[in-house]
Amino acid sequence: MAHSFKTLPGFRDFYPAECAARNYVFDVWRHVAGRYGFAEYEGPILEPTHLYRRKSGDEIVNQLFNFEDKGERDVAMRPELTPTLARMAAARQRDFRKPLRWFSIGQFFRYERHQKGRGREFYQFNCDILGEDSVIADAELVSLAIDLMRELGFTKEDFRIRLSDRNAWVDFANQSGVAEGNLSVFLQIIDKMGRTPEDKTDEQLAGLGLSLDAVKSFMQSGPEASDSLAEILANLEFRGLSEYVEVDLSIVRGLAYYTGPVFEIFDIGKGMRAVAGGGRYDQLVQLIGSVDMPACGFAMGDMVITDLIRETEIPAQKLETAVMDRSSLDFYVVVADSERAGEAVGVVQLLRGAGYRVAFPFTPVKVGKQFQAAEQSGAKRAVVVGSEYPQLSIKNLEERSEKISSLDSLLADVSD
RNA sequence: GUGGCUGUAGCUCAGGGGUAGAGCCCCGGUUUGUGGUACCGGUUGUCGCGGGUUCAAAUCCCGUCAGCCACCCCA
Secondary structure (H helix, E strand, O other): OOOOOOOOOOOOOOOHHHHHHHHHHHHHHHHHHHHOOOEEOOOOOEEEHHHHHHHHOHHHHHHOOEEEOOOOOEEEEOOOOHHHHHHHHHHOHHHOOOOEEEEEEEEEEOOOOOEOOEOOEEEEEEEEEEOOOOHHHHHHHHHHHHHHHHHOOOOOOOEEEEEEEHHHHHHHHHHOOOOHHHHHHHHHHHHHHHHOOHHHHHHHHHHOOOOHHHHHHHHOOHHHHOHHHHHHHHHHHHHOOHHHEEEOOOOOOOOOOOOOEEEEEEEOOOOOOOOEEEEEOOOHHHHHHOOOOOEEEEEEEHHHHHHHHHOOHHHHHHHHHHHHHHHOOOEEEEEOOHHHHHHHHHHHHHHHHOOOOEEOOOOOOOHHHHHHHHHHOOOOEEEEEOOOOOEEEEEEOOOOEEEEEEOOOHHHHHOO
């Protein structure tokens, strides 16, 4: 084992079991997005590094897989999709009726330390509504996010949407006399309040002319903090989803481009990092594509949600069932007489032609072993091809029952 | 970038100065065309790598690398 090759740090191999689990999550994402009338799109995996600088500033480059290509372009593996989306939407905005409801499932790359729920490569579901400034769009996204979680098998005991509104804080700051130039500093302080010692927060706030008590008091103001919050909550109430949501004004979400309501999904009791997050970003399309287009969206990565699924009973069972369903065969064709191996593959193809998932042994194997292989493949039934051909026998592996069939009647007998 | 923990068979791990073990997995067998259990047998390791101490190191010491976890960051 001296010099074996391994995956690069933070990168993953997906063996069939993991790949099936991943695809199950993809299917749920795609399925639920479809129920909301979202259309799937995709962008390039490699983009000009500048696209991300434009949005997030130079410090972001430290977290990028970027390099110079053979045409001496500074390029980066995409760390997120929103800038690409903004570019795409702006470039052909006249081609689409508003609002755009678009989703995407893709792979992303960030050059950072690998830890639980976080790698250098991951998949992310992105879901955005563009060209709509009503906060009902925001509510629609929250609702979609809740339905994703429910579709995966989670209940209100398992997760919560924490909903906030940056504008509530902006209004608060304005009314409290915080200078315009200190707004982003202020939001940073709010964002970090939960993990900063109180006396330090107090000190920082004092620097802006604010008191910790006033901030803490406003933090408790709930849905009254802004009209948008109240409206979103009322909308979710009509949907019967309000029990999944709580107003939590401590949610501000790191970077500066959010302009309104923001939300994150958190597990209850497991203490993992955020499962998903998003919000309104009304200026970004303008910034990237010079087109004025309000927008909101959210993203969910595959790593935290998969951890959470595996650590929660019902979702874990749903995943296992789905993985089993998609990996198991419908039929295993047992070649009981190797003289009939040729006829057996004919039977195999007949079944495959009818849409069944079928496998058979490539080399002569004892019949007992073949049944064992059939069991382990998850096949529900076996078809035995032997010297009696074209007479066949269909065996139900679960019930251990057997019935006689023939080449001509096989498909009919099998579909009963 | 900082810190903590861990590196022994494909996997989960035990052992603890005298040149390696268990369980699982995998493969084969338990007499010639019928199955998950059981039983028998088998493969695999320079005990992460480099150096030091010692008659002797997987075991002790130093370094290094890797992994995990946390901090920073989190689009």
